[in-house]
Amino acid sequence: MPSRPDLRSRIALLVPSTFLIDGPVCRLAEEVGLQPCLLRVPSPTIADTSDAGAVADMVRFMGDTESLAAAARLAREVEPNVIAWGCTSGSFIDGGQMGKRQAAAMEAAAGVPAITTSQAMISALSDIGARRIVVITPYLVPIGERFVEFLEGAGLTVTSEAHLGAGSDAEVGALTASVFADALDALPADQVDAIVIPCTAVDEYRIRPALAASDAPIIFANRATLECAAQCARR
Known part of the structure; x- marks a missing residue:
C-alpha cells in the first residue's frame, strides 16, 4: 500500500474520462485542505452532443452504481479518507435519490464516506441558508431543466x-467567461440568496472573475464537492 507522508485528508475524486480540468480541481482541493487523487470513470462517445437524450443516456451510463462501485474499489489502493463522484449531471439526471444510491454504493465499495456533486451542491446551499436561487447551467436546455x-x-x-447549450465537457470548456456574465446580466438576480453554476467541467478560476459584480454568493460544482468532502473527512 502507498505510504502516507502527507497528513492532509486524501480524496479519491472519480471524474468522467472526458474530464479536462485536472489542474484547477487539484488546486481547489489543496485550497480546502485535501490531497487529491483523480480517477477516471469510462464515458461512452456520443455522435451528436446536441442530442439531449443521448447526453442523458451517457451520464446515466457513467453514474451506474455498479460502475461507480468498481471505481471505488480501485480507489482503495490510494487509501482515501473520502470518495466523491465528481459529476453533477451524472448524479441528478434521475432525481434526488440517484446521488444517494451512488454514494451508498461507493461507500460500501471503498469503506470510507462517499458523496456526489449534486448532494454537495445542496449541502453548500444549506450551509449558507440559501432558499431563493438563480441557476445558470452550461447544459443543453432539457438537461438544465432536470437540474432545476x-x-x-x-x-x-x-x-x-x-442554460448555455453545451453537450460535452469540451463544449463546456469552450464557453467563455463573458458568456456566463452575459447570461447572469440577462436574468433578474435581485433578492436572491445565491447563484448556482453546476457542472464539474466549469473552471471556477476562469469564470468567477467575470461574475465579480454579483452581490449574491456563487456556488460552483467543484468547490462545493471538495468542501463537502473535506467536511466528511473531518468527521
Whole structure:
C-alpha cells in the first residue's frame, strides 16, 4: 500500500474520462485542505452532443452504481479518507435519490464516506441558508431543466434560469467567461440568496472573475464537492 507522508485528508475524486480540468480541481482541493487523487470513470462517445437524450443516456451510463462501485474499489489502493463522484449531471439526471444510491454504493465499495456533486451542491446551499436561487447551467436546455427540477425537489426556489447549450465537457470548456456574465446580466438576480453554476467541467478560476459584480454568493460544482468532502473527512 502507498505510504502516507502527507497528513492532509486524501480524496479519491472519480471524474468522467472526458474530464479536462485536472489542474484547477487539484488546486481547489489543496485550497480546502485535501490531497487529491483523480480517477477516471469510462464515458461512452456520443455522435451528436446536441442530442439531449443521448447526453442523458451517457451520464446515466457513467453514474451506474455498479460502475461507480468498481471505481471505488480501485480507489482503495490510494487509501482515501473520502470518495466523491465528481459529476453533477451524472448524479441528478434521475432525481434526488440517484446521488444517494451512488454514494451508498461507493461507500460500501471503498469503506470510507462517499458523496456526489449534486448532494454537495445542496449541502453548500444549506450551509449558507440559501432558499431563493438563480441557476445558470452550461447544459443543453432539457438537461438544465432536470437540474432545476432536482433543486426544486430539494425544497429550493429557482427564481430564474439560463442554460448555455453545451453537450460535452469540451463544449463546456469552450464557453467563455463573458458568456456566463452575459447570461447572469440577462436574468433578474435581485433578492436572491445565491447563484448556482453546476457542472464539474466549469473552471471556477476562469469564470468567477467575470461574475465579480454579483452581490449574491456563487456556488460552483467543484468547490462545493471538495468542501463537502473535506467536511466528511473531518468527521
